[in-house]
Amino acid sequence: MDAIAPQSAERPSCPMDFILRMLMGPWTTYILYNLRTHGPQRFGELKRRITGVSAKMLTERLRALEGHGLIARRYERTIPPKVTYSLTTRGHELDDVLDRLAAVGTRWMAEDDRPTARAAE
Amino acid sequence: MDAIAPQSAERPSCPMDFILRMLMGPWTTYILYNLRTHGPQRFGELKRRITGVSAKMLTERLRALEGHGLIARRYERTIPPKVTYSLTTRGHELDDVLDRLAAVGTRWMAEDDRPTARAAE
DNA sequence: CAGGATCCAATCGGATACTG
DNA sequence: CAGTATCCGATTGGATCCTG
Numbered sequence A, B: 001m002d003a004i005a006p007q008s009a010e011r012p013s014c015p016m017d018f019i020l021r022m023l024m025g026p027w028t029t030y031i032l033y034n035l036r037t038h039g040p041q042r043f044g045e046l047k048r049r050i051t052g053v054s055a056k057m058l059t060e061r062l063r064a065l066e067g068h069g070l071i072a073r074r075y076e077r078t079i080p081p082k083v084t085y086s087l088t089t090r091g092h093e094l095d096d097v098l099d100r101l102a103a104v105g106t107r108w109m110a111e112d113d114r115p116t117a118r119a120a121e
Numbered sequence C: 001c002a003g004g005a006t007c008c009a010a011t012c013g014g015a016t017a018c019t020g
Numbered sequence D: 001c002a003g004t005a006t007c008c009g010a011t012t013g014g015a016t017c018c019t020g
Helices: A015-023 A028-038 A043-049 A055-067 A095-113 B015-023 B028-038 B043-049 B055-067 B095-113
Strands: A071-076 A082-087 B071-076 B082-087
Touching: A015 A028, A015 B028, A015 B095, A028 A043, A028 A055, A028 A071, A028 A082, A028 A095, A028 B015, A043 A055, A043 A082, A055 A071, A095 B015, A095 B095, B015 B028, B028 B043, B028 B055, B028 B071, B028 B082, B028 B095, B043 B055, B043 B082, B055 B071
Parallel strands: none
Antiparallel strands: A071 A082, B071 B082
């Protein structure tokens, strides 16, 4: 990962970059989190839960996640149509690491609120 | 994390958002990675190692990381001046989780290269 | 050397209107 | 319902020039 590839390049050669590229987009983690905690959901439910996201943005992120194989899109051509999104098995492989990340975040948020232990090494 | 705050809002209430906000900027992980593997470094070294990053961008990211308490900036007002960046103890708290993330990334990259096991659940 | 300041093109992303 | 298409203002981030 030492160098190489500008952040917007085509083929990331660094694993960290490769995987963060999947998670970095706006709202991405909200989507993953919601699908995980509330299970498979329809487009509208997701949009309602993730307050503030636009349809355009949500669609875009869902497509990207689908393209990366992290979520699955199930289309039922009823009238009206019903589209359900869910985590794939690959998507679930992130569960553990995302939990740990969230744990660190939680700890830091708590530390920052209680300004007692504020120092930067 | 259920909803709340647009991605660019002020005060994140979700731990995941809180921490990803620190890591999500362009080049951020490259900086952390380099500081970790090559130890404390000067601005110029970082810039040289992270190919393609502009001085403006690098400065901006370094300031952000410093503001979040992940890296420390040491300024020696010699002529010419010498500025050294290093990971703080808080910055090092990410070591484990970033390693795991990189591990998942490595696995997936390998899987994707060998197109045998391609399926989305 | 390590940036700060400025200018500018490109991209992003919301709002709105329309459709199978 | 679950999008797509279009328009358009707001940001982003590189390039360039300048300084303690």
